[in-house]
Amino acid sequence: MLTDTRYQRRKRLALLAILGAAIAWIAFDALLGGSAEWARVISRLPLLLTGSGPAWSIQGGFAFNVLMGMLSMAIATLLGLLMGIALLARNAWLRRGAFMIMNFLRNSPWIVLLFAMLYLLPHRVELFGTTLSFSPFFKAVVGLSLPTAANFAEIIRGAVGSVHSGQWESARSLGYGTAQIYRQVILPQALRRMIPGWMNLYALLMIATALATVTGVQEVVTLLRTTLAMESETALVYFYLTVLLMFFLYCYPIALLARRLENRTKGDAI
Amino acid sequence: MTARNQSLIELDGIRKSFGGNEVLKGISLNVAKGEAVCIIGPSGSGKSTILRCINGLIPIDEGFVRVGKHRVHEIRHERGMRPLRRQVAMVFQQYNLFPHRTALENVMMAPVQVLKHDPGEVRERAIALMAKVRLAGKESSYPGELSGGQQQRVAIARALAMQPEIILFDEVTAALDPETVKDVLTTIRELVEEGMTCLLVTHEMRFAREVADRVCFTDHGLIVESAPPAALFDTPQDPRTREFLSQVL
């Protein structure tokens, strides 16, 4: 039987070999004139990435997915933090309320929440005399951030709960107050455990931005589907593979990094 | 396969490294049938590794290991280890009971599933063994519901259920509460008195002195001194043994 390190090395080599073969195949097909389909894909790539023609100004496309992901994550982090604090609150009503909202959001499909937000939020509100207009983009961001926030709250709760109860006892016996224990003892440890979960959540959210196609945002899946109206049948597979690859290349490294961090924190005293 | 001498366990010049760290630097040891041998020594001196080399859990780098008629160092496959494992049982520091089975099932599992013995007969044996380790009435408890000392005694019963010729005890009391240590030691003492061949790694010096026929002191991967307990504890020959004993006694 192979030793563990040699096994892992061989496995990694095999993975690289498969990826290498795939890249070589694409390169042969696209650059050496193997097929006209890749040429079609390349001519549409600016549109799919930025939503604009050759001008490269950002009007949609995958750039929108990235932007939506980041904005939603920012909002979700803030909302999730509030919800997480409420989940840990001493007031039973507050805790129960937060728990119910969290479960409601966690148990609803993302696509349905997105739809609901689209029709629920007004498109324009008058506030202090100025008109704020809520674009579908903004609504999609809100719709995506809600379930993300609920998931983040659960991550916070899990991370805080995973700190051994012995630490509570020892900190209390040293004369710390509750708030102090959270700040000085629990959070520094919980935070380390939260980060991988937070990153995984971001990758999950990024993947979910594809759903914004149902709200009419000109993100990459919407543009893909529109573009395919003008393309020949044979190019279909190539276009889908290209967009799948965009998501994979963006999300996989994040997931990989998250897992590495996770393995590192696993050694923490639990 | 012939034995080079009449002992039941024979170790000769065993070397073992983990990464670049040489843990065993030429261990030689003979244990006769019915003998109880205790291995003592500072942490990290390779005591537990010796036990794991005897039942083949860890392959050795160099040397000769024989248990009964099995030449352990020549066995290359897990499959080949099975007859050996039937002969040699092992009890661990962390009990390592199977958490998904009750105490009685833990005792019965291997005889039924590995040795293919008749379940009815094994069951009788297992109940008797539970009584022997003074755990009658705890048969249907899950490991998670038992105290450390109780779990360890179930582990001993589990080892005995295999009807082994040799039992290896790996610091079996190290993780236990002081008040439960006594019960476990009593159980082991009874086994020794019944003539079971036992090899014990332990930190319980008083116990070693009471039950062992011979005590080996290991340090830095070598057996420094080996003698009957009275001799080793009262008139240690090697300065390292003296220093160790002055610290622990």
Place this chain on the structure above:
Amino acid sequence: MFGLDYSWLGDPVYQRWLVDGVWVTLQLALVSSLAAVAIGLVGALGQTLRLWWLDACIELFVEIFRNTPPLLQMLFFYFTLTQIGFTVTDPVTGLQHPLLSAFVSAAISLSLFGGALCIEAFRSGLDAVPKATLEAARSLGYTRLGLFRRVQAPIAARVCLPSLTNILTNLFKTTSQASVITVPELMYAAGQVYSDTFRTLEMMLMVLLVYVTLVSLLAWALTLAERLLAYPGYGKGF
């Protein structure tokens, strides 16, 4: 109430559409959950064989399906499989018909997506069984297969259950995306109704409520199963 108008719910046509939709949603969820667990078992077992090339292939499969949008996977399976030859030829007309209906495409795509998540969960469950417990089993003379079957798998199964609950509820929620490839499940039915009545908000709120109820019931049932199967004396993931 609140200016919401639910009078259209009285229309028997809409009622039929919605009830049929829920039924299709349940079927899709059941089929893909079973297949996902099966794929997860096969994949996780494949990884325990410790064949580096097989392991690499399984890992690639898992990472691809975990890191791309299920919606896009569904569109891909629905539209491109016929393109690369998944068709049957009608003997009478000589026309090429798609081998896979929208429902089957969605079921396959959801199964693979859920299967990838299951492989990952089952593997980490197997990894979570303490090395010392396995050592004890080895010292009792278990073979590799016996050790896996009698000790490692039963313990791992209980460790996996919470993440399996997560995966299956997630999969149930993801079935709603099949509406995009015309699988007539609940979301699709809802779309049909509101494009007729223009009562979009009312429809979406109702759909939301139906999904939350169904998913909560599923989560509750699975949690109950977790509790029944737990062995006494050990907390979650012991």
Place this chain on the structure above:
Amino acid sequence: MSPYNALIGGVTATLLLGFAAQAQSDTLADIRERDVLSVGIKNDYPPYGYLDENNEIVGFEIELVRYIANELLGSPDKVELIPVVASNRIELLNSGRIDLIMATLGVTEERAQVIDFTEHYVSAAGASVLARQEARFDQWEQLEGQNVCGIQGAYYNRTLTDHYGIRLVNFTALPEAYRALQDNRCVAMVFDDMTLRQKLGEPGWEGYKIAVEPYEYLPMAGGVRKGDEAFLDAVNAAIVKAEGEDRLIDWEGEYDMPPSDHIAARAEAARAVAE
């Protein structure tokens, strides 16, 4: 968590969400203040609105939209083109995201209850059926129980399923419906007659025909919010002006549409009113 808890949570959340308010205002004043007109258009629907080779949105309706923007705000570029689909355009209008629908909107009674229509600038045949040359049906009734590709949110969907018993396979986007038809997922495809006839002219569609003729003709018009009189009048004035200048006939030619009696008649009428 118990299902009881989840239900209570769900009901509460639903009720809370139900409070959403909607804005209502004078659109004409509003767009002059913003100096831009937001219009819901199609971008996947030749010849009315589609993406050209440069990824720009062009088409018959787009020309009309730009003409109206020029009339109302003084420049054809003071317009925000928002791609919509059949299933969301009315919602987008009524919640204020767009000011005007110019997206192949057929005039129907149901829609008239929730929005106001502008002048009927085009009269299009209603839905017809596209199928392979070999198809043997030519009546709507013959399609009963058959799988027919369609589009979600089309006004005729309920008539087709309820009255003719057709099993519609409805897509959200047109290209996907065409693809499904070519993949033989459906025996035929139902959509606006004009669009389907245009499709027949494209390469790759030689093996297809219009198998079933429309069962009705339907005028198409712009859509505005109900009761938005000033804005409606302004848009109507712009449309009539364009008609009087024969601009719609020009665009017909420009986008390869078959000459329509309706547009010619309206041009005559517009000039008659003007004189």
